[in-house]
Amino acid sequence: MSQFKTPVAVPLAPALPRKKQGVSPCAACEVRHLAVCSALETDDLEELDSILTHKGLSAGDTLFDEGEPATHVYNLTTGCLKLYKLLPDGRRQVTGFLFAGDFVGLANSEDYIYSAEAVSDVNLCSFEKHKIDKLMNSHLSLEKRLLGMARFELAEAQEQILLLGRKTAKERIASFILMLSERAQRRGEPDNPVEFPMNRNDIGDYLGLTTETVSRTITRLRKSGAISLDSDRSIVINERDNLVDIAEGF
Amino acid sequence: MSQFKTPVAVPLAPALPRKKQGVSPCAACEVRHLAVCSALETDDLEELDSILTHKGLSAGDTLFDEGEPATHVYNLTTGCLKLYKLLPDGRRQVTGFLFAGDFVGLANSEDYIYSAEAVSDVNLCSFEKHKIDKLMNSHLSLEKRLLGMARFELAEAQEQILLLGRKTAKERIASFILMLSERAQRRGEPDNPVEFPMNRNDIGDYLGLTTETVSRTITRLRKSGAISLDSDRSIVINERDNLVDIAEGF
DNA sequence: CGATACATTGAGGTTTATCAATTTGTGTGG
DNA sequence: CCACACAAATTGATAAACCTCAATGTATCG
Numbered sequence: 001m002s003q004f005k006t007p008v009a010v011p012l013a014p015a016l017p018r019k020k021q022g023v024s025p026c027a028a029c030e031v032r033h034l035a036v037c038s039a040l041e042t043d044d045l046e047e048l049d050s051i052l053t054h055k056g057l058s059a060g061d062t063l064f065d066e067g068e069p070a071t072h073v074y075n076l077t078t079g080c081l082k083l084y085k086l087l088p089d090g091r092r093q094v095t096g097f098l099f100a101g102d103f104v105g106l107a108n109s110e111d112y113i114y115s116a117e118a119v120s121d122v123n124l125c126s127f128e129k130h131k132i133d134k135l136m137n138s139h140l141s142l143e144k145r146l147l148g149m150a151r152f153e154l155a156e157a158q159e160q161i162l163l164l165g166r167k168t169a170k171e172r173i174a175s176f177i178l179m180l181s182e183r184a185q186r187r188g189e190p191d192n193p194v195e196f197p198m199n200r201n202d203i204g205d206y207l208g209l210t211t212e213t214v215s216r217t218i219t220r221l222r223k224s225g226a227i228s229l230d231s232d233r234s235i236v237i238n239e240r241d242n243l244v245d246i247a248e249g250f
Numbered sequence: 251m252s253q254f255k256t257p258v259a260v261p262l263a264p265a266l267p268r269k270k271q272g273v274s275p276c277a278a279c280e281v282r283h284l285a286v287c288s289a290l291e292t293d294d295l296e297e298l299d300s301i302l303t304h305k306g307l308s309a310g311d312t313l314f315d316e317g318e319p320a321t322h323v324y325n326l327t328t329g330c331l332k333l334y335k336l337l338p339d340g341r342r343q344v345t346g347f348l349f350a351g352d353f354v355g356l357a358n359s360e361d362y363i364y365s366a367e368a369v370s371d372v373n374l375c376s377f378e379k380h381k382i383d384k385l386m387n388s389h390l391s392l393e394k395r396l397l398g399m400a401r402f403e404l405a406e407a408q409e410q411i412l413l414l415g416r417k418t419a420k421e422r423i424a425s426f427i428l429m430l431s432e433r434a435q436r437r438g439e440p441d442n443p444v445e446f447p448m449n450r451n452d453i454g455d456y457l458g459l460t461t462e463t464v465s466r467t468i469t470r471l472r473k474s475g476a477i478s479l480d481s482d483r484s485i486v487i488n489e490r491d492n493l494v495d496i497a498e499g500f
Numbered sequence: 501c502g503a504t505a506c507a508t509t510g511a512g513g514t515t516t517a518t519c520a521a522t523t524t525g526t527g528t529g530g
Numbered sequence: 531c532c533a534c535a536c537a538a539a540t541t542g543a544t545a546a547a548c549c550t551c552a553a554t555g556t557a558t559c560g
Binding site for chain 2: 160
Binding site: 168 | 547548549550556557
């Protein structure tokens with residue numbers, strides 16, 4: 001699956017020579033304000049840095065598979081990752097797309113409950129779970145931050161349940177475009193046009209649709225004027241209010 | 251909607267005269283081992299008891315509506331509650347059924363993100379949110395417990411996403427019957443026959459199906475021999491392994 | 501420039517929804 | 531205890547949304 005466009009993705013915050021410096025690489029991290037790591041004071045970041053390793057994945061690479069022992073948690077610093085579950089006959093449900101600043105592994109207990117694969121080239125901070133657990137005991141703000149993130153993800157999961165249980169294909173696609181737009185904005189990136197790192201098949205597996213239905217539905221939204229396509233992977237929102245109405249089922 | 255079979259549900263742990271006794275009513279709570287409250291030592295239960303009030307609802311009563319300020323969290327001690335979201339045209343998605351020991355309000359932040367309605371007569375322990383927050387600061391075990399519960403609920407939400415996105419009606423019904431069975435067992439109740447407090451319409455709104463499809467699918471499972479019906483609200487699992495295979499898509 | 505993967509479009513089929521009628525179950529009042 | 535009224539569940543006929551299978555178009559990369 002791996003495409004190896006670039007042999008290995010370049011870490012955002014490369015592992016510096018571990019001299020005893022006063023400054024942790026984490027202090028310079030561009031996505032810290034988005035990530036778990038924002039829970040820690042600058043003073044504590046050296047400690048955080050001492051327990052993490054950087055990891056790069058090329059598009060298509062697998063980070064871990066459902067059912068493996070969940071030894072690590074990760075923080076995504078660049079790129080896009082997809083999480084998915086499989087049924088025995090190969091039906092696939094993408095349970096989430098993760099972007100810079102997102103945390104991987106919140107829901108996992110003993111074993112990973114989903115597989116994780118790089119959609120684009122990706123950089124991660126990797127933490128051994130037992131080390132994070134230990135850090136949590138001494139830094140309560142970290143635990144609070146994780147609880148906050150879990151609550152947020154729970155709310156998002158329930159939106160997705162509403163989407164999958166009761167929305168039409170058109171409503172699902174509109175919701176998806178808006179979600180990607182809003183998440184890009186939260187990361188401080190432009191919210192329009194919306195950039196799609198994933199292909200139509202992944203979108204379908206996320207929205208409970210087939211590739212063909214995704215394609216046809218995007219075409220219909222395009223012909224209605226609500227959106228335009230810069231390219232397959234870049235959608236311009238022409239009528240945001242209209243798209244919001246469609247997404248919410250008005 | 252309210253049926254008032256019994257005028258008001260009777261609290262499991264009735265509010266005793268608040269004399270300075272050594273023993274908290276919480277200490278005698280039958281569902282404590284299932285609930286958030288299990289995070290606290292017996293010594294701390296008096297403190298917990300001092301910030302809670304008991305609340306009873308009749309079947310059909312509303313606990314709160316989506317969009318209201320989220321002032322309280324609750325712990326269900328008896329009965330069954332459903333959580334749901336609505337689309338503007340009335341389409342409804344039940345996001346969860348809650349039973350004795352379950353916690354209500356984990357995902358909510360400022361406002362409730364779903365409505366909550368009693369499926370059967372229900373008893374609850376009600377906590378003002380700011381008081382629970384304060385208690386969390388002094389009792390870290392409570393925070394850990396909430397994080398653990400949030401992680402568990404996240405894992406369950408992802409199972410539900412797989413179900414709604416990729417499973418057939420037959421697979422959904424089989425999964426649902428097994429889920430109710432397993433949850434009854436966790437509460438220390440018989441896991442067979444499976445008791446259904448909710449009607450076919452609620453089941454449909456939970457599984458992303460219509461009443462009619464729920465009914466037809468149950469009929470087909472019955473005719474195949476996998477299950478039998480004691481009554482509408484009580485299903486006997488005849489072939490559990492078979493049902494598991496169906497639920498998982500084999 | 502050709503190979504390959506991805507996206508789009510079309511024709512037809514399947515599952516599930518919708519609409520309507522009937523049956524079953526439950527509680528109430530005589 | 532029975533008859534009635536009402537709600538819920540089931541069953542049937544038909545329709546719609548989406549899926550499947552197949553072909554064609556398009557972009558990308560060596």
